Amino acid sequence: MGTEAVKAVQDAPDMELVAAQGRHDQLSEILSAGATHVVDLTVPESTEANVRFAVENGLHAVVGTTGWDTARLHALEQLLAEHSSAGVLIAPNFALGSVLATAFAAKAAQYFESAEIIELHHPKKVDAPSGTAVRTAELMGQARDAAGVDPSPDATETALDGARGAEVAGIHVHSVRLRGLVAHQEVLLGSPGEQLTIRHDSFDRASFMPGVLLGLRTVGSRPGLTHGLDGYLDLGL
Numbered sequence: 001m002g003t004e005a006v007k008a009v010q011d012a013p014d015m016e017l018v019a020a021q022g023r024h025d026q027l028s029e030i031l032s033a034g035a036t037h038v039v040d041l042t043v044p045e046s047t048e049a050n051v052r053f054a055v056e057n058g059l060h061a062v063v064g065t066t067g068w069d070t071a072r073l074h075a076l077e078q079l080l081a082e083h084s085s086a087g088v089l090i091a092p093n094f095a096l097g098s099v100l101a102t103a104f105a106a107k108a109a110q111y112f113e114s115a116e117i118i119e120l121h122h123p124k125k126v127d128a129p130s131g132t133a134v135r136t137a138e139l140m141g142q143a144r145d146a147a148g149v150d151p152s153p154d155a156t157e158t159a160l161d162g163a164r165g166a167e168v169a170g171i172h173v174h175s176v177r178l179r180g181l182v183a184h185q186e187v188l189l190g191s192p193g194e195q196l197t198i199r200h201d202s203f204d205r206a207s208f209m210p211g212v213l214l215g216l217r218t219v220g221s222r223p224g225l226t227h228g229l230d231g232y233l234d235l236g237l
């Protein structure tokens with residue numbers, strides 16, 4: 001993703017790439033290079049420190065790295081309160097189709113008895129469930145709670161560990177890792193006699209780049225924390 005983002009920024013006529021870093025580089029070099037914005041596409045262990053460095057040094061940050069749980073987001077909001085001009089976008093998924101699929105799923109979730117998520121990714125992915133699936137489940141769970149929907153019916157009495165997936169905000173999330181895949185997600189919604197499936201597929205990492213560039217173009221005018229690229233889109237849902 002970092003390599004793709006470097007190319008996308010280099011090809012963007014309104015942007016200049018001043019630095020590209022891997023795990024062995026010094027963050028201070030970003031400042032001496034004259035950066036105004038950073039894109040973080042790293043690993044859950046390093047993303048928080050990278051973003052803190054950016055905010056404390058007056059840089060705007062566009063973050064695609066997963067692993068931003070509620071505690072981390074809360075700590076970031078507190079940091080941003082002390083640095084009120086900085087903007088940070090935490091985007092679990094930069095692909096427009098995925099952002100729309102999550103928004104559609106959140107909208108539909110309250111109208112069905114059952115809701116589950118299957119996310120499918122390439123086998124080099126280090127985290128499960130995917131950040132996109134976690135965010136989708138959180139938004140669907142919030143919508144179902146607000147509408148007073150009962151938990152999905154489930155008569156399971158015995159199960160092998162993991163057989164029912166991970167439970168996020170009351171929604172079971174199943175993770176598949178399969179050679180040949182890139183990034184895919186299905187939201188399954190069921191009621192008596194019917195099923196709605198909301199599926200999104202990223203077949204190539206090119207799918208994420210328009211969202212990265214949109215994030216970079218917008219983040220400086222949106223101080224504080226924005227969670228999800230939908231915050232920069234007028235979805236009207």
Ligand SMILES: NC(=O)C1=CN([C@@H]2O[C@H](COP(=O)(O)OP(=O)(O)OC[C@H]3O[C@@H](n4cnc5c(N)ncnc54)[C@H](OP(=O)(O)O)[C@@H]3O)[C@@H](O)[C@H]2O)C=CC1
Pocket residue numbers: 001002021022023024041042043044045046063064065066067091092093094095131208
């Ligand atoms: N929001 C979105 O749309 C998308 C988000 N992602 C997320 O982006 C992240 C990166 O994914 P992907 O590119 O596939 O992962 P890769 O493993 O291919 O790349 C990880 C990058 O992180 C760097 N890195 C690894 N360890 C550290 C460390 N300890 N400190 C600093 N940097 C480190 C690596 O540096 P080096 O080059 O030196 O090894 C490498 O550049 C993941 O969290 C993934 O879930 C992925 C796709 C889309």
Ligand SMILES: O=C(O)C1=N[C@H](C(=O)O)C[C@H](O)C1
Pocket residue numbers: 066092093094121125126129130131132133182183184
């Ligand atoms: O690691 C990946 O590949 C992806 N990570 C993000 C996630 O965890 O949701 C976004 C996309 O699914 C690709």
